Amino acid sequence: MHSNNVLGAVSSLLLSPMSSMAPMAAPLRPNFTAISAHNGSSVFECWQLDAPFSLSSERSVRGSATADLGSLANASFSIYPANYDIGTHTAPRKLWAIFLKGMGLFTLPDDDSASLYVSAGEYGIIFAADTADISDKGHGTHLLGMTEHVAILIPTEDNEEPAHEVLHSGPCDASEAGGLRELALSGSYSSAIETL
Numbered sequence: 001m002h003s004n005n006v007l008g009a010v011s012s013l014l015l016s017p018m019s020s021m022a023p024m025a026a027p028l029r030p031n032f033t034a035i036s037a038h039n040g041s042s043v044f045e046c047w048q049l050d051a052p053f054s055l056s057s058e059r060s061v062r063g064s065a066t067a068d069l070g071s072l073a074n075a076s077f078s079i080y081p082a083n084y085d086i087g088t089h090t091a092p093r094k095l096w097a098i099f100l101k102g103m104g105l106f107t108l109p110d111d112d113s114a115s116l117y118v119s120a121g122e123y124g125i126i127f128a129a130d131t132a133d134i135s136d137k138g139h140g141t142h143l144l145g146m147t148e149h150v151a152i153l154i155p156t157e158d159n160e161e162p163a164h165e166v167l168h169s170g171p172c173d174a175s176e177a178g179g180l181r182e183l184a185l186s187g188s189y190s191s192a193i194e195t196l
């Protein structure tokens, strides 16, 4: 069961984990690096999803801060060889790519100055949006290193992008993921959980 009353009561604590006294706290929203496209060329962008984190009282996930990634079509689990250069390609569909093992280097054929390293783990999530209808060449993907790579690819339902705002061009930086740590470490979050 999901109690909106509980959520409402704790939302001011949750939504501003480092300054729970702030009267008009902005909701905490997840940011993800996306590979999108402008004028037919793929680009990196930092996207902030519209759907904020909320503190769940549902039994199975009680106390977790959860953000919705949107409606999804299906999922596939893929294993790639070590040091695997996939080359340049457009995104087959709008999809989430979640890297569980390994490191990827992403490049842009029309912008030699841009590159993006994605390491597996909690920050190993990107959104690939540069489908062939908006990007002529797409992006380069080179899976680096001596071990195999493991990823989960999740196309969205109806090829939709999750509702988002573009924070800036270029990949998200460490500060744009810092809210996760603040959420996990802040005392106000712990005390909010106790009230569930």
Ligand SMILES: *[C@@H]1O[C@H](CO)[C@@H](O)[C@H](O)[C@H]1NC(C)=O
Pocket (backbone or CB within 6 Å): 038, 039
């Ligand atoms: C797209 O191309 C037009 C015309 O060349 C240019 O004015 C505009 O700035 C470009 N937009 C982006 C996002 O590169």
Ligand SMILES: *[C@@H]1O[C@H](CO)[C@@H](O)[C@H](O)[C@H]1NC(C)=O
Pocket (backbone or CB within 6 Å): 073, 074, 075, 093, 155, 156, 157, 158, 159
């Ligand atoms: C997964 O969903 C996408 C998007 O709807 C679709 O194109 C693809 O065929 C689906 N894959 C499977 C295995 O059903």
Ligand SMILES: *[C@@H]1O[C@H](CO)[C@@H](O)[C@H](O)[C@H]1NC(C)=O
Pocket (backbone or CB within 6 Å): 028, 029, 030, 031, 048, 175, 176, 177, 178, 179, 180
């Ligand atoms: C997303 O970015 C904004 C702006 O930099 C930041 O305030 C927020 O904490 C970030 N969200 C997370 C979950 O780190």
